[in-house]
Amino acid sequence: MRVTVALGALAAVAVAGAAPAREARPGGNVVLTNVRVITGTGRVIGHGAIVVADGRIVSVAEGAAPRGARGTRIDASGMTAIAGYIDTHRHLIPLGKPGTGPTAAQYLAGAAARDMQALLESGVTTVQSGGDDAKGIIALRDMVAAGKINGPRIIAGAWAFPPVMAPRTMTEAQVRAAIDAIHDEGADSVAEIPYPTIASMTVDTQWPFNPTGQETRNLAAALAEGKKLGMEVQVHAVSPPAQVAAARLGARRLVHSSHYAFMTDAEAKEIAATGAMVASSVANASPLFGVFNHDDKPTTRDGAPWPTGNPASEDRGQAAGKFPLNLRTLYDNGVKIAYSSDTSFDPIATLAHELNTLSLVFSPVDLVRILGPNSAAFVDHAADRGTLEPGKLGDILLLTGNPLDGYWNFLKPVVVIKGGKVVVDKRGKLRTIRTL
Structure with missing residues (x-):
């Protein structure tokens, strides 16, 4: 659920233009x-x-x-x-801390081809970025569309502003201007606006749910601006009260299941009544084995010790239970659930981890809907796929x-x-x- 980003390094990435690049190669038979x-x-x-x-x-x-x-x-x-599977929220450009990781330009020239091929091999044929700088993700999208590298269709969800600041420190006018800027660069959607603001990318401080008045006004402004521009605005709200409040403000794309408290039927029904959809990411707090080590020790999806290394560790991993149960409560009350991985580690291991956790509360028939038509509905520009x-x-x-x-x-x-x-x-x- 957390990605460290070197935003300043992205200036070196060339942008193909405001309009998404069309696929260079005609479809096959x-x-x-x-x-x-x-x-x-x-x-x-x-x-x-x-x-x-x-x-x-x-x-x-x-x-x-x-x-x-x-x-x-x-x-x-x-x-x-x-x-083909649709991943509605995945971090596609895994940059390191400033000065330690590759720049976006280096990534696009190097590991991007390998990583996009790996996504295809996992079965993902469409993916929406869950948070990347506009220049970087637009360039990656256009590389795939032009046939320069092999990969899934990319829907360029871009950060309008760094998630560690934004709604708490900005004005409504600044929020609107930031969304206008990524729209003009050619982004397809606003990848992620935290509500309330995440104070640190390593510490999840969204509980108790206590947004400032400015944060609430700014989210409302962002949603209104996205609607005016025809861009979906995805909202990172990870507790039941936050998801309800975001839906009341007009959010229709909620990324991540919720934790901190158990979702009630009344809360789920209110979210459903608005038409809001929720992307899964239920495995974020679940222990992972055999990927970052082979000594039978659980890790997070970032390779840190489980559960304390996870921002959603919450009383020794209780979030691992709340995530799937809350998602099922939403589903039972009529909320459309989509698939998302919300990570950048190995795509096949990611799919296995997420589906394993989803299968605790969803049937295989449910999973067909979640991976396909529900995810197509979640992602703007994807109505022509998923079935x-x-x-x-x-x-x-x-x-x-x-x-x-x-x-x-x-x-x-x-x-x-x-x-x-x-x-x-x-x-x-x-x-x-x-x-x-």
Whole structure:
């Protein structure tokens, strides 16, 4: 939930312009046969075919592919097709403390290609930045769109101001001007406005919920400015009272589940009545094993000792229980829950950690909705993905197992298709691709 950022280093990154770069390469054609299809709409096809033409799905049906269907043909016998995953809030440019980590320019020239490929290999075909400087994230988005590096579609969520200051120290006019500035640079959304303000990136000081009057006025101004510009404004509110208060002010995209207290049905119903959605991030406080060490000692997702190394440590890890339970309470009361990782560490380990924690309170059917259509609804500009239906983007995963049998089968994308083009293929000796 916390990222350290060297903001001053980002000035060296070139910006392609105010408008998002269009994808340089036209969509591809692919035909999947003999495949189980989980459409994401509640329909499951036991044995069917999917045809993608010019990057978009043209048919999803029982039985064989239509005669004359042309493209990269894949016999998916024994596999399950599901829509590419959408991560609604991930930190994409992992910069270090000032003077210790890479600059954004160095990252884009170096590890960016590896990291974006790793995201694809985890099954993520669309990702929204959860907080990066505008210049850096716009440049990364445009590199992928132009085909300079391989990666998921990036929705450039940018910080309008450093999260360690902002609403507590700024005026309403300054907040509006900051949002105008990232809009003019070409950002797609406002990544994260804390409510109340986070005093430190290593200490979560959002409890008890006690925002100043200026913070409240500033959040209202930010939400109004975003609405005027057509930019979604995401709000970092991580306690039940904060989420309720933010929704009352007009926030419709709440990032992170909540902790500090248990969500009541009345609070959840009030949030639901506003139409606000919540991105998951439930594993933020849960212990992680086997990633940063192999000695069976729990760590946080930053590699620090668990639970004291987590900003949400809260009485020896109690937040690890409140996060998923509060998310389920929201869901049961009609709030749409989306998927987010809210981190920058290994994408496959991230997905496993998040889905493992989500599975405590959500069924595999719920997870299909969360990873797909709910996340598409959460992310502006993503209405054309998240399900396997005619007209949607040809972003498709082939899994070796049936995810409806358990969350672990979401972790096995052996083939990743983006816009009708195979961008990951790990079938090895089972490889049966041929182009007609």
